[in-house]
Amino acid sequence: xxxxxxxxxxxxxxxxxxxxxxxxxxxxxxxxxxxxxxxxxxxxxxxxxxxxxxxxxxxxxxxxxxxxxxxxxxxxxxxxxxxxxxxxxxxxxxxxxxxxxxxxxxxxxxxxx
Amino acid sequence: xxxxxxxxxxxxxxxxxxxxxxxxxxxxxxxxxxxxxxxxxxxxxxxxxxxxxxxxxxxxxxxxxxxxxxxxxxxxxxxxxxxxxxxxxxxxxxxxxxxxxxxxxxxxxxxxx
Numbered sequence: 001x002x003x004x005x006x007x008x009x010x011x012x013x014x015x016x017x018x019x020x021x022x023x024x025x026x027x028x029x030x031x032x033x034x035x036x037x038x039x040x041x042x043x044x045x046x047x048x049x050x051x052x053x054x055x056x057x058x059x060x061x062x063x064x065x066x067x068x069x070x071x072x073x074x075x076x077x078x079x080x081x082x083x084x085x086x087x088x089x090x091x092x093x094x095x096x097x098x099x100x101x102x103x104x105x106x107x108x109x110x111x112x113x
Numbered sequence: 114x115x116x117x118x119x120x121x122x123x124x125x126x127x128x129x130x131x132x133x134x135x136x137x138x139x140x141x142x143x144x145x146x147x148x149x150x151x152x153x154x155x156x157x158x159x160x161x162x163x164x165x166x167x168x169x170x171x172x173x174x175x176x177x178x179x180x181x182x183x184x185x186x187x188x189x190x191x192x193x194x195x196x197x198x199x200x201x202x203x204x205x206x207x208x209x210x211x212x213x214x215x216x217x218x219x220x221x222x223x224x225x226x
Contacts, residue, residue: 041219101147104156
């Protein structure tokens with residue numbers, strides 16, 4: 001059973017549109033992450049949060065923003081979608097010391113046309 | 114900075130043969146190490162982890178990995194491959210509980226009947 005939920009699973013959207021990818025978890029984890037996954041599999045960290053009102057940028061500048069108003073919710077927003085944003089986006093959460101590893105959502109596959 | 118190198122972007126084995134997926138890491142401190150598996154159109158699922166203690170770690174689906182500090186390696190093995198093992202496999206390292214996981218580029222495992 002999934003403890004971390006991402007919606008939508010698939011999204012096709014036109015260039016210039018604003019979109020928000022949703023991520024929610026029911027485990028009470030303080031730490032949450034967004035990764036962008038290339039078609040060739042590699043994962044790139046784009047944003048993370050260690051608690052409410054705390055967000056950090058990762059290694060990849062994806063022209064996106066995140067918010068963390070509630071512990072369980074960590075949405076990712078693209079203000080103006082471009083074809084280069086076409087990718088799979090994975091959300092994850094972890095316990096405070098990461099000792100159990102990350103729990104991943106099923107991902108959102110985004111296509112910008 | 115921490116990094117993870119997975120040797121071989123694609124590994125192909127026969128059903129029943131040994132599976133060996135290689136992972137080397139660099140870390141300035143004793144790391145936490147993880148292996149994840151990803152099936153098509155899904156998120157990542159934790160296979161096994163090393164945090165402290167016994168260096169031979171057993172995971173799900175018959176996989177195991179051995180932490181070798183002298184070789185900075187954490188190779189994943191399974192004695193006998195099954196068709197259902199065909200998937201993408203990712204090695205990841207975390208130097209502590211306060212920095213996000215760094216993932217390798219992944220290895221695609223194919224199992225031939």
